[in-house]
Amino acid sequence: MELWRRIDRVWARWEGRAIVVVLLSMVFVASFSAGVRNLTRFDIQWANHLLMDMEWADSFLRKGTMWLAFLGASLATHYRKHIAIDLLTRVAPLKAKYAMHALAGVACGVITIGLAYAFASACYLNLTERPIEYEMIGANGSMHVCDATAEQVKELEDFSRPAVFCVARTVLKAVGIPAETPGAAFQIIVPFMFIAIGLRFLMQGIEAGVALAQGEAAMEAMEAEDRARLAIVHASVSGAPPARPGGGADGHGGAA
Amino acid sequence: MTIIAIGLILLAFIGVPLFSLFGAAAIMLFLSLPEGTWSSPAIDVFGQGFAENPSLMTIPLFTFAGYLLAESGMPRRLITVSRAWLGWMPGGLAVVCLGASAFFTTFTGGSGITIVAVGGLLLPAMLQEKYPDRFALGLVTTGGSLGILFPPSVPLILYGIIANLNMNKLLVAGIMPGIVVVVVLSIYAAFVGMKTGFVKTPFVWKTAWQTLWAMKWEAAIPVVLLAGMGSGILRIHEASVFTAVYVLFVEVVIYRDINIKRDLPRVATESMTLVGAILIIMSCAIGFTAWMIQAEIPQRVLDWMQTLISSQFIFLIILNVFLIFIGMIMEIFTAIIVAVPLVLPLARAYGLDPYHFAIIFLLNLEIAYLAPPLGINLFISSIRFGRPVTYLYRSVLTFIAVLFAALMLVCYVPIITTWLPSMMKSDDMSEDTPADVARNDDKLAGQDFGMTNEDIAALDADAGSDEAADTLPDPVVDAGTGAAPAADEAKPAAANAKPAKAAKKHAK
Numbered sequence: 001m002e003l004w005r006r007i008d009r010v011w012a013r014w015e016g017r018a019i020v021v022v023l024l025s026m027v028f029v030a031s032f033s034a035g036v037r038n039l040t041r042f043d044i045q046w047a048n049h050l051l052m053d054m055e056w057a058d059s060f061l062r063k064g065t066m067w068l069a070f071l072g073a074s075l076a077t078h079y080r081k082h083i084a085i086d087l088l089t090r091v092a093p094l095k096a097k098y099a100m101h102a103l104a105g106v107a108c109g110v111i112t113i114g115l116a117y118a119f120a121s122a123c124y125l126n127l128t129e130r131p132i133e134y135e136m137i138g139a140n141g142s143m144h145v146c147d148a149t150a151e152q153v154k155e156l157e158d159f160s161r162p163a164v165f166c167v168a169r170t171v172l173k174a175v176g177i178p179a180e181t182p183g184a185a186f187q188i189i190v191p192f193m194f195i196a197i198g199l200r201f202l203m204q205g206i207e208a209g210v211a212l213a214q215g216e217a218a219m220e221a222m223e224a225e226d227r228a229r230l231a232i233v234h235a236s237v238s239g240a241p242p243a244r245p246g247g248g249a250d251g252h253g254g255a256a
Numbered sequence: 257m258t259i260i261a262i263g264l265i266l267l268a269f270i271g272v273p274l275f276s277l278f279g280a281a282a283i284m285l286f287l288s289l290p291e292g293t294w295s296s297p298a299i300d301v302f303g304q305g306f307a308e309n310p311s312l313m314t315i316p317l318f319t320f321a322g323y324l325l326a327e328s329g330m331p332r333r334l335i336t337v338s339r340a341w342l343g344w345m346p347g348g349l350a351v352v353c354l355g356a357s358a359f360f361t362t363f364t365g366g367s368g369i370t371i372v373a374v375g376g377l378l379l380p381a382m383l384q385e386k387y388p389d390r391f392a393l394g395l396v397t398t399g400g401s402l403g404i405l406f407p408p409s410v411p412l413i414l415y416g417i418i419a420n421l422n423m424n425k426l427l428v429a430g431i432m433p434g435i436v437v438v439v440v441l442s443i444y445a446a447f448v449g450m451k452t453g454f455v456k457t458p459f460v461w462k463t464a465w466q467t468l469w470a471m472k473w474e475a476a477i478p479v480v481l482l483a484g485m486g487s488g489i490l491r492i493h494e495a496s497v498f499t500a501v502y503v504l505f506v507e508v509v510i511y512r513d514i515n516i517k518r519d520l521p522r523v524a525t526e527s528m529t530l531v532g533a534i535l536i537i538m539s540c541a542i543g544f545t546a547w548m549i550q551a552e553i554p555q556r557v558l559d560w561m562q563t564l565i566s567s568q569f570i571f572l573i574i575l576n577v578f579l580i581f582i583g584m585i586m587e588i589f590t591a592i593i594v595a596v597p598l599v600l601p602l603a604r605a606y607g608l609d610p611y612h613f614a615i616i617f618l619l620n621l622e623i624a625y626l627a628p629p630l631g632i633n634l635f636i637s638s639i640r641f642g643r644p645v646t647y648l649y650r651s652v653l654t655f656i657a658v659l660f661a662a663l664m665l666v667c668y669v670p671i672i673t674t675w676l677p678s679m680m681k682s683d684d685m686s687e688d689t690p691a692d693v694a695r696n697d698d699k700l701a702g703q704d705f706g707m708t709n710e711d712i713a714a715l716d717a718d719a720g721s722d723e724a725a726d727t728l729p730d731p732v733v734d735a736g737t738g739a740a741p742a743a744d745e746a747k748p749a750a751a752n753a754k755p756a757k758a759a760k761k762h763a764k
Binding site for chain 1: 269279312490493501534536
């Protein structure tokens with residue numbers, strides 16, 4: 001169990017770093033793109049060209065939002081800040097409360113793994129569908145632009161290969177993930193984070209079950225540990241009060 | 257089906273997070289359909305309803321800005337300014353609390369931070385000035401959700417995304433009703449203040465200007481946002497970027513309240529934890545609402561309602577009771593995600609303006625925050641101020657009555673809401689709604705995926721008018737009526753188009 005906790009902490013730290021990078025990149029790209037867009041109102045030539053070169057920005061921002069959503073959701077699992085209606089756990093005695101935590105954790109873990117499968121299926125459909133703009137006809141029929149030789153690409157007028165995507169595609173292909181389009185490649189985060197969330201819930205459920213089996217002292221210790229950890233999180237938001245395990249300070253498991 | 261529903265409800269009551277319950281319901285319901293697959297509830301999440309929705313990015317950016325403000329010295333500055341400008345009024349400090357809470361909640365989205373940040377500073381001061389304990393507690397608890405009608409509050413934006421309304425119009429629609437709510441509460445506060453012999457802070461121009469000058473950078477945010485969006489310079493997502501960058505600059509460089517190394521990463525992760533908790537529910541609920549639409553649940557509810565109620569007046573009363581109940585058992589973001597697709601068709605059928613209905617919806621949730629026995633603000637106040645929840649029940653009753661009076665005013669005098677949006681020209685509607693984008697994409701592809709003939713006819717009839725966005729089908733309705741077929745149809749369409757396009761790329 002201690003090993004899992006350590007892995008969970010390290011994983012959460014990396015998720016936090018990823019969030020900071022994605023969020024700040026989004027802020028930078030969005031502000032730069034908005035600035036350039038507003039300059040085009042004055043018919044400034046270089047701004048017009050720059051805006052055309054930044055067609056990817058909108059797509060990046062949408063994908064970034066999706067990444068933030070699921071990285072944040074995974075981190076919310078670590079901090080036990082998911083939104084839930086915890087009416088019974090709020091009033092239940094300690095033993096019943098931990099029995100409910102155990103059941104809720106395991107149930108949510110299993111459901112979330114199911115969700116990971118559902119989202120992986122949808123993601124696979126999107127990944128395997130080759131968009132027209134990435135298709136070309138070679139000597140042996142239709143092929144992906146990333147599979148074309150430099151000579152074949154050179155023969156196409158006004159066309160350049162999406163180099164970064166082609167590298168990512170090769171890497172993904174090596175681990176058995178087909179990626180025909182960059183848009184769909186970004187979606188892989190969703191099933192991946194659902195797996196992380198599901199595992200976290202499963203382990204939280206098992207932890208609660210173990211504490212229940214060990215008796216009152218173990219449950220009290222776990223309560224204190226959770227309070228201390230959440231106090232650190234909440235104290236940073238202008239001295240907000242600590243939340244209960246399995247729920248937030250707001251009584252709905254929501255993040256206050 | 258009934259056993260599954262009961263099982264999920266039981267799981268909800270023992271604290272299973274809502275996102276997984278919606279996800280489980282969506283998977284099971286889709287698998288029960290003959291054409292349903294595991295991927296059915298997830299397909300729409302990668303489309304216009306979620307991942308490709310251009311307005312969605314405003315939620316993390318506004319939330320980030322709100323958390324930065326909450327973490328900075330802004331609450332203290334805000335109270336100083338409010339006191340200098342509003343402290344002379346009857347009910348002085350109580351009115352200050354209302355004004356400061358409304359301003360603060362606008363940026364923090366009613367997530368409870370206001371009670372902790374503003375209430376935590378003002379409650380001791382109010383008790384010191386001999387305000388009745390119950391009144392002061394009720395006031396700071398009410399303040400926790402007071403600003404959600406003002407732009408750019410996150411619940412307002414989330415509603416706009418789910419209901420597929422024109423965002424600029426919706427943001428403007430909330431201003432007048434928001435003012436009505438604050439004014440009605442201020443009148444009550446003034447009445448209590450006069451009765452209890454409040455301590456008056458004399459109005460001194462010099463002090464007032466000095467305090468405002470000290471807060472000028474933060475006070476400018478709503479002014480610049482409204483001016484930018486009203487003039488069309490800022491689209492909604494640009495407004496969110498502007499707010500995030502501006503607040504970051506002001507708090508890091510000018511006020512230096514936020515340390516870029518120590519505080520920024522923490523604030524970013526904390527704010528995105530909240531965003532993640534909201535958006536994962538949205539992503540899982542999309543599949544659930546898609547099934548609801550496919551199973552024609554809203555239509556059945558509508559048919560049933562119409563056999564019982566024919567008057568808009570009665571409908572509004574029932575709607576208010578329903579929404580307060582929903583808002584009480586669910587948290588605001590979940591209530592919006594789940595209830596909007598269900599009740600929006602009803603509101604349309606009873607002839608309610610979509611913006612008017614949006615504000616009624618949100619105002620009800622604002623009241624639900626306080627409604628005993630489960631209102632979310634009651635528990636936050638109880639924990640923060642160390643009072644029993646039952647004591648808080650009695651503290652907020654009068655405030656609920658006052659808010660209900662404001663709700664009746666907003667409900668039955670629609671011009672309060674519709675006046676400002678109606679002043680906006682169609683040129684001001686610079687925001688491309690997801691439906692606009694979908695329509696353009698579909699037309700470009702020569703297909704009208706996911707839309708019925710009636711929808712297309714309605715779109716064509718309304719093309720070019722500023723009402724187009726209002727009459728479009730919801731993204732969730734699209735998803736429900738045609739999402740799965742759309743995905744299936746897209747493939748042959750693309751396959752047909754490929755030879756022509758591929759011919760251009762034919763390598764010699």
